[in-house]
Every structure is written in structure tokens, then in C-alpha cells.
Amino acid sequence: METKLEAAPGQDAMMEFLRGKRTYRRFLQQPVPPAVAENIVEAARIASCGANRQSLKYLVVQSPAMVAKVNGLVHWAAYLPPAVGTPKPGECPTLFVAVLQDAAVPGASDMDVGIALAGMTDAAWAAGVGSCIMGAIDRPALTTLFALPEGLRLSCMVAFGYPAHHSHLVEMQAGSVKYYLDEASDYCVPKRPTAEILLGVL
Numbered sequence: 793m794e795t796k797l798e799a800a801p802g803q804d805a806m807m808e809f810l811r812g813k814r815t816y817r818r819f820l821q822q823p824v825p826p827a828v829a830e831n832i833v834e835a836a837r838i839a840s841c842g843a844n845r846q847s848l849k850y851l852v853v854q855s856p857a858m859v860a861k862v863n864g865l866v867h868w869a870a871y872l873p874p875a876v877g878t879p880k881p882g883e884c885p886t887l888f889v890a891v892l893q894d895a896a897v898p899g900a901s902d903m904d905v906g907i908a909l910a911g912m913t914d915a916a917w918a919a920g921v922g923s924c925i926m927g928a929i930d931r932p933a934l935t936t937l938f939a940l941p942e943g944l945r946l947s948c949m950v951a952f953g954y955p956a957h958h959s960h961l962v963e964m965q966a967g968s969v970k971y972y973l974d975e976a977s978d979y980c981v982p983k984r985p986t987a988e989i990l991l992g993v994l
């Protein structure tokens with residue numbers, strides 16, 4: 793019996809998607825639709841993971857009051873002064889998702905977290921929703937805020953919302969990895985050239 797595969801998106805379209813899927817830190821005050829939030833969790837649920845153990849859990853934070861509380865417990869844009877790197881009132885994310893490692897399911901790995909994060913942020917970006925993965929977070933305060941039971945360890949937060957700025961990939965200057973804002977207050981994100989990261993083709 794012949795099996796027909798779903799048509800894959802074109803390579804060019806995929807690469808354009810990945811170039812656009814940057815970190816966003818200022819957002820329109822327009823809620824992320826529930827269907828998009830569901831897709832973000834679904835992308836996490838079906839993500840590849842070591843030995844298919846699926847040790848990660850998620851918490852969706854969408855009520856404006858809770859989003860505001862979480863926003864006070866995360867740290868934005870370490871390379872920029874807070875006056876320009878931290879979203880001001882009216883620019884804050886409208887949704888957060890917490891990524892948690894469940895000690896009751898053995899084999900929790902940071903690689904699993906990374907793959908889940910990629911899927912979640914891809915699912916969001918496919919709907920035009922930008923994201924910022926956040927590792928610089930006040931874990932003790934967030935653990936208390938979420939009333940997390942023993943055994944659930946907060947790995948990171950992800951902020952989501954419709955972007956209120958652009959973000960451009962730029963050539964690295966003088967070896968600096970620091971992103972910066974241009975005259976339009978859009979992010980410029982330097983990436984190392986291929987010649988530097990590709991050691992060879994064997």
C-alpha cells in the first residue's frame with residue numbers, strides 16, 4: 793500500500809521563518825488567542841525527548857493579574873540598560889508559560905527543555921506571536937507564586953505576545969555577541985559567520 797506524506801513546507805519558507813523567529817521583548821497589548829496557547833502546549837507535549845520519558849510539565853499564565861506578577865519576577869535584556877531593554881507598561885508580554893522539570897519522572901534533561909522550547913516558540917511564531925525564553929528569573933519567588941509542590945523544579949519561563957518591534961540578524965562586529973537597538977529601536981542580533989562555526993564537512 794502506498795503511503796503519502798504530507799507536503800513539507802518549502803526550504804526557503806522554512807529558513808525565512810527561522811530567521812524571523814527571534815527574541816522579542818516589547819509587545820502589543822493584544823491577548824494571545826487561546827488556540828495559540830493550546831498549540832504552544834501541544835508543541836511541548838509532542839516534542840522529542842530522551843527515551844521518550846516526557847518529564848516536563850507546563851503552567852500557562854494568562855490572567856492579566858498573574859502575568860503582571862510574573863513580569864515583575866523576570867529579568868530582561870542583560871546587554872541593554874533597563875530603560876530600553878525592559879518592557880515598559882503597555883509593552884509587556886500578555887502570556888507566560890512556565891517550563892518545569894518533574895522529579896517524579898526520572899531523566900529530566902536540559903536537552904529536553906531546549907527541544908520543547910524550540911517547538912513552543914515555533915508554534916507561537918507560526919501564528920505571529922513572538923517570544924522571549926527567560927532563564928534570568930527569580931525562581932524562589934515564582935515557585936512561591938505558583939505554589940509549586942515539592943518535586944517540580946522551575947526550569948525557565950517563556951514570555952509571549954504579538955511583537956511591537958522588529959528584530960534583525962546582523963553581521964558580527966569585532967567579535968561582539970551583544971544585541972543592540974538601532975535608531976528605530978528594533979533589535980539587531982549579531983550571529984557568528986558560518987566560516988567560524990562550521991569546522992568542516994567530512
Ligand SMILES: Cc1cc2nc3c(=O)[nH]c(=O)nc-3n(C[C@H](O)[C@H](O)[C@H](O)COP(=O)(O)O)c2cc1C
Nearest residue numbers: 814815867868869870924925926927928929971981
Ligand atoms: C536559555 C535561554 C535563556 C534566556 N534568558 C533570557 C532572559 O532571562 N532574559 C532575556 O531578555 N532574554 C533571554 N534569552 C534570550 C537571549 O538573550 C536571545 O536568545 C539571544 O540574545 C539571541 O537573540 P535571538 O533569540 O533573537 O537570536 C534567553 C535565551 C535562551 C535560549
